[in-house]
Amino acid sequence: MNKDLILIVGNGISGSTAAREIRKRCDRPILMISEECEYFFSRPALMYVYMGHLKWAHTQPYPDTFWKDNDIALKKTRVEAIDFEAQRISCSDGAYIEYTDLVLALGSVSNKLGWPGQDAEGVTGLYHKSDLEALERFTISARQAVIVGGGLIGIELAEMLLSRGIEVHFLVREASFWDRVLPQPESAIINDTIRRHGVHLHLLTGLQEIVTDCHRRAIGVITDKGEKIAAQIVGLTVGVSPHIAWLKATTLAISHGILIDEYLRTNLPHVYAIGDCAELKTPPLWRRPIEAVWYSGKIMGETVAHTLTGKPKKYLPGHWYNSAKFFDIEYQIYGQISVSIPNSEKQFFWSSTDNTKTLRIAYNDDDGRFIGVCSLGIRWRQEYFHRALHQQLSVEEVIAHLAEANFDPEFYHRYESDIFHRFRQKHTTL
Amino acid sequence: MSSQKHPSLSLADSSAIGLNIGQKIGAILGMSGIATLLIAGLNNSIAHSPIVLMYSILALLLGILLYARSSYLHLPAGVQNNGVFTSSLTHRGLWAWIIGLFLTGFYVLLNGYPHLLGLGDATQPNTGLVALFDPLSILLNGKPASQWFVYGSLYTIAILGMGYKFILKYRHNKYQIIRTLSVMFFQFCFAFLLPELLSKLNPEIAYFNKDIKNMWPLNYYFFENWHLTNLLSSGLLGKLFLGIGLSLIFVISPLLTYFYGKRWYCAWVCGCGGLAETAGDPFRHLSDKTTRAWKLERWLIHSVLLFIILVTISVILSFIYENPTTSPLSALGFKLLVAGLLLGIVAMVFIFKRKEMARDGLIGIAVATVVILALLAFIYDSKGSILGLDTWQLRSWYGFMIGACFSGVIGVGFYPLLGSRVWCRFGCPMAAVLGFQQRIFSRFRITTNSGQCISCGNCSTYCEMGIDVRAYAQRGDNIVRSSCVGCGICATVCPRGVLKLENGAVKDRFRVEDIYPAPKNKIKPPSA
Numbered sequence: 025m026n027k028d029l030i031l032i033v034g035n036g037i038s039g040s041t042a043a044r045e046i047r048k049r050c051d052r053p054i055l056m057i058s059e060e061c062e063y064f065f066s067r068p069a070l071m072y073v074y075m076g077h078l079k080w081a082h083t084q085p086y087p088d089t090f091w092k093d094n095d096i097a098l099k100k101t102r103v104e105a106i107d108f109e110a111q112r113i114s115c116s117d118g119a120y121i122e123y124t125d126l127v128l129a130l131g132s133v134s135n136k137l138g139w140p141g142q143d144a145e146g147v148t149g150l151y152h153k154s155d156l157e158a159l160e161r162f163t164i165s166a167r168q169a170v171i172v173g174g175g176l177i178g179i180e181l182a183e184m185l186l187s188r189g190i191e192v193h194f195l196v197r198e199a200s201f202w203d204r205v206l207p208q209p210e211s212a213i214i215n216d217t218i219r220r221h222g223v224h225l226h227l228l229t230g231l232q233e234i235v236t237d238c239h240r241r242a243i244g245v246i247t248d249k250g251e252k253i254a255a256q257i258v259g260l261t262v263g264v265s266p267h268i269a270w271l272k273a274t275t276l277a278i279s280h281g282i283l284i285d286e287y288l289r290t291n292l293p294h295v296y297a298i299g300d301c302a303e304l305k306t307p308p309l310w311r312r313p314i315e316a317v318w319y320s321g322k323i324m325g326e327t328v329a330h331t332l333t334g335k336p337k338k339y340l341p342g343h344w345y346n347s348a349k350f351f352d353i354e355y356q357i358y359g360q361i362s363v364s365i366p367n368s369e370k371q372f373f374w375s376s377t378d379n380t381k382t383l384r385i386a387y388n389d390d391d392g393r394f395i396g397v398c399s400l401g402i403r404w405r406q407e408y409f410h411r412a413l414h415q416q417l418s419v420e421e422v423i424a425h426l427a428e429a430n431f432d433p434e435f436y437h438r439y440e441s442d443i444f445h446r447f448r449q450k451h452t453t454l
Numbered sequence: 455m456s457s458q459k460h461p462s463l464s465l466a467d468s469s470a471i472g473l474n475i476g477q478k479i480g481a482i483l484g485m486s487g488i489a490t491l492l493i494a495g496l497n498n499s500i501a502h503s504p505i506v507l508m509y510s511i512l513a514l515l516l517g518i519l520l521y522a523r524s525s526y527l528h529l530p531a532g533v534q535n536n537g538v539f540t541s542s543l544t545h546r547g548l549w550a551w552i553i554g555l556f557l558t559g560f561y562v563l564l565n566g567y568p569h570l571l572g573l574g575d576a577t578q579p580n581t582g583l584v585a586l587f588d589p590l591s592i593l594l595n596g597k598p599a600s601q602w603f604v605y606g607s608l609y610t611i612a613i614l615g616m617g618y619k620f621i622l623k624y625r626h627n628k629y630q631i632i633r634t635l636s637v638m639f640f641q642f643c644f645a646f647l648l649p650e651l652l653s654k655l656n657p658e659i660a661y662f663n664k665d666i667k668n669m670w671p672l673n674y675y676f677f678e679n680w681h682l683t684n685l686l687s688s689g690l691l692g693k694l695f696l697g698i699g700l701s702l703i704f705v706i707s708p709l710l711t712y713f714y715g716k717r718w719y720c721a722w723v724c725g726c727g728g729l730a731e732t733a734g735d736p737f738r739h740l741s742d743k744t745t746r747a748w749k750l751e752r753w754l755i756h757s758v759l760l761f762i763i764l765v766t767i768s769v770i771l772s773f774i775y776e777n778p779t780t781s782p783l784s785a786l787g788f789k790l791l792v793a794g795l796l797l798g799i800v801a802m803v804f805i806f807k808r809k810e811m812a813r814d815g816l817i818g819i820a821v822a823t824v825v826i827l828a829l830l831a832f833i834y835d836s837k838g839s840i841l842g843l844d845t846w847q848l849r850s851w852y853g854f855m856i857g858a859c860f861s862g863v864i865g866v867g868f869y870p871l872l873g874s875r876v877w878c879r880f881g882c883p884m885a886a887v888l889g890f891q892q893r894i895f896s897r898f899r900i901t902t903n904s905g906q907c908i909s910c911g912n913c914s915t916y917c918e919m920g921i922d923v924r925a926y927a928q929r930g931d932n933i934v935r936s937s938c939v940g941c942g943i944c945a946t947v948c949p950r951g952v953l954k955l956e957n958g959a960v961k962d963r964f965r966v967e968d969i970y971p972a973p974k975n976k977i978k979p980p981s982a
Binding site: 351 | 530531532533535536537538539540541626627628629632744745901903904905906908909910911912914915924925928942945946947949950951954955956
């Protein structure tokens with residue numbers, strides 16, 4: 025194989041970003057291997073293929089010729105084992121490939137918590153391309169579905185199945201949808217939204233077992249409350265974990281994910297880990313050690329490219345941000361919003377009179393410094409809040425100039441002055 | 455949960471298992487309207503009465519209205535693209551081909567064989583479909599219908615009916631609602647009603663274009679001899695329309711494009727755009743997104759523009775030669791004016807905007823300028839002809855190839871196969887002019903919300919102009935493209951709120967957030 029090869033295992037957002045960014049900076053040979061599919065696709069777009077909004081080709085952010093044009097070699101195979109000592113991998117097609125530098129961008133696998141029947145036909149997570157293909161297969165004969173797990177993938181799966189005319193039961197173990205992240209009022213709005221779209225939402229309900237027929241096909245579930253629900257599709261969306269089980273017997277240091285330092289280096293020389301599969305030994309303030317998030321994977325891919333091209337760079341993801349869409353309601357968060365508010369913090373909450381739009385701003389109790397914002401139903405400018413966090417503006421300043429941050433389409437009703445007045449009313453006593 | 459007993463079952467009924475009852479009634483009603491038109495078209499004399507005409511129009515409109523209400527109102531407001539790529543109608547299946555062939559055939563009859571639609575002449579009254587519309591035509595403009603009156607009426611019905619459907623489909627988005635009300639208003643009042651009423655009120659004047667929004671170069675006959683003659687001979691009204699036409703072309707449209715981008719016209723006012731945005735909306739995702747299509751688009755649309763400029767120079771010269779006393783300019787004066795205008799624009803581009811333009815774009819502009827100047831200086835002869843091709847021949851070629859075949863047969867007839875904006879993207883010279891202005895000096899851009907893009911591809915897929923919006927959005931770049939008509943659908947379908955249509959300072963419009971690195975099509979660095 026090529027001398028000086030940079031081998032990237034995994035062609036998701038972090039692996040593909042790394043390849044692209046490395047190529048911008050140097051001419052070293054790059055090989056990107058994926059077991060899942062030939063070309064990089066947008067994982068969050070899987071749902072739109074199932075719903076008929078897009079075709080598979082539309083989910084590929086670059087034309088097929090892009091990789092060849094930029095001298096990034098691709099290979100679709102499964103990596104069976106890695107010999108870190110010899111700097112060599114072995115593939116399922118029998119090939120051995122030697123590398124100089126190795127970037128592990130292995131992604132995640134859907135969690136299965138040991139339920140009876142969890143490997144039956146009709147049971148799937150939603151993460152890989154193969155999950156989508158399985159779901160298509162199951163849909164042909166399905167009329168009802170049960171989704172287990174109240175997070176982002178679960179609600180997307182509910183929307184998907186509804187679009188194909190399938191009756192959906194949604195089991196959420198918590199008291200309210202995604203309430204570890206969404207504060208109560210916001211979470212309640214999403215509960216209502218889920219129901220308004222026709223999903224049977226079962227709160228405080230977990231899965232006991234999946235009932236199968238004699239062909240090992242799912243025919244229903246039994247909840248932890250003993251309720252039986254008929255279902256030909258069972259979606260398991262109780263989170264994802266780093267895809268690292270196959271590396272556990274090696275010298276690579278692993279905890280929940282592949283342990284990395286702030287330069288995204290593993291314990292072994294010339295081996296890096298990025299994206300969902302990586303676990304930061306010392307994550308930056310406010311950040312979790314493993315973030316299975318598109319945006320974090322992208323920034324990690326860029327960061328590792330610097331290091332691999334001779335300009336070592338620390339992973340500095342900046343202020344936390346994320347976004348999601350719950351059926352028709354868009355969600356954005358910039359900075360930090362705690363569900364259980366610490367004593368040192370205060371939060372200002374605003375909602376529109378019809379309760380379809382919300383804004384929550386967190387700030388320090390003592391100096392009034394702005395620390396985070398989350399919102400439902402209104403689009404905001406990331407740049408504005410990043411600047412506010414960076415310059416450590418006070419909550420008053422942030423709210424006073426909120427109009428600059430509005431990112432909704434033209435002619436939309438604007439709420440900034442209402443937000444401003446409500447904030448002032450609350451805080452005249454200060 | 456208790457308030458809705460079996461909500462998911464009703465959803466299943468509508469989205470997966472065929473049509474609901476309202477959609478069925480709407481479809482039957484609309485089809486009965488079309489059937490009535492067909493029966494009249496087959497010259498069944500029973501059908502020719504004002505009541506039958508009224509029935510067919512109302513059945514069409516009410517059918518669409520009912521169908522639209524039954525399609526969308528029972529669903530929560532939001533993006534409604536389920537099944538777009540699995541349905542026969544919207545994904546080039548049998549239905550798409552049937553409708554495509556039907557529309558194409560209609561355009562061929564309209565342009566080539568209007569007598570088959572029942573158009574009469576001096577000796578024979580109208581029959582068939584055209585005769586059906588006589589009562590409405592007489593009511594509005596005092597004369598029996600022409601095939602173009604029939605076309606205009608059906609066109610307006612399509613924009614109004616499908617516009618209503620569009621509004622329901624995008625009812626969560628105020629930009630889309632207001633924009634669609636605007637195209638419906640301009641079609642109904644400015645393109646349909648006003649010109650007919652003006653003709654009725656002034657029966658003595660000769661024909662000229664009274665749809666003021668239909669300006670040159672989209673209206674390619676504006677400067678033709680007969681049109682200028684008719685305008686100049688039609689008293690105050692004619693002079694008013696001449697003045698409005700000229701100021702629209704040279705003053706008002708560049709100003710509006712500066713402030714709002716070309717969307718003010720293409721997505722808010724224009725009739726072609728109006729039909730594409732309403733009746734064409736179900737097919738917007740079929741636009742070709744390949745690099746090949748983009749290359750074709752760039753040379754084709756600008757070739758059409760060059761063609762119409764050459765034809766127009768030719769017809770104006772012939773007008774000047776034939777009317778040496780009434781025309782305000784001498785031939786030499788006109789040639790100098792055109793050359794001055796052209797050189798002025800090109801000089802400004804090269805001096806101020808050189809760095810913002812692609813190299814081949816600059817070469818294209820330079821070549822086109824040389825061609826026009828050379829023709830002005832050496833080729834146009836004393837009749838306004840080019841190399842023996844007389845003015846009449848040139849403009850009839852343009853009228854047939856561009857006006858009839860391109861904008862009609864391909865542009866609209868192929869909606870279900872090629873997407874809704876084929877004419878606007880590949881052929882319309884008006885779009886080329888406004889696009890040039892948009893690219894060079896407009897305040898309009900689509901802003902990308904920093905690092906929020908998840909590269910899902912909805913924006914690119916649903917762009918009717920075939921722009922790869924995602925390619926910009928995933929790099930964090932703003933989108934400044936001459937072809938963008940500002941319909942706003944990319945921002946509407948974006949699931950993460952990444953895109954926003956905005957007007958702002960011209961110098962900031964390309965601004966790239968430094969969250970992600972700068973754009974490069976080919977990212978390979980020069981080898982060491």
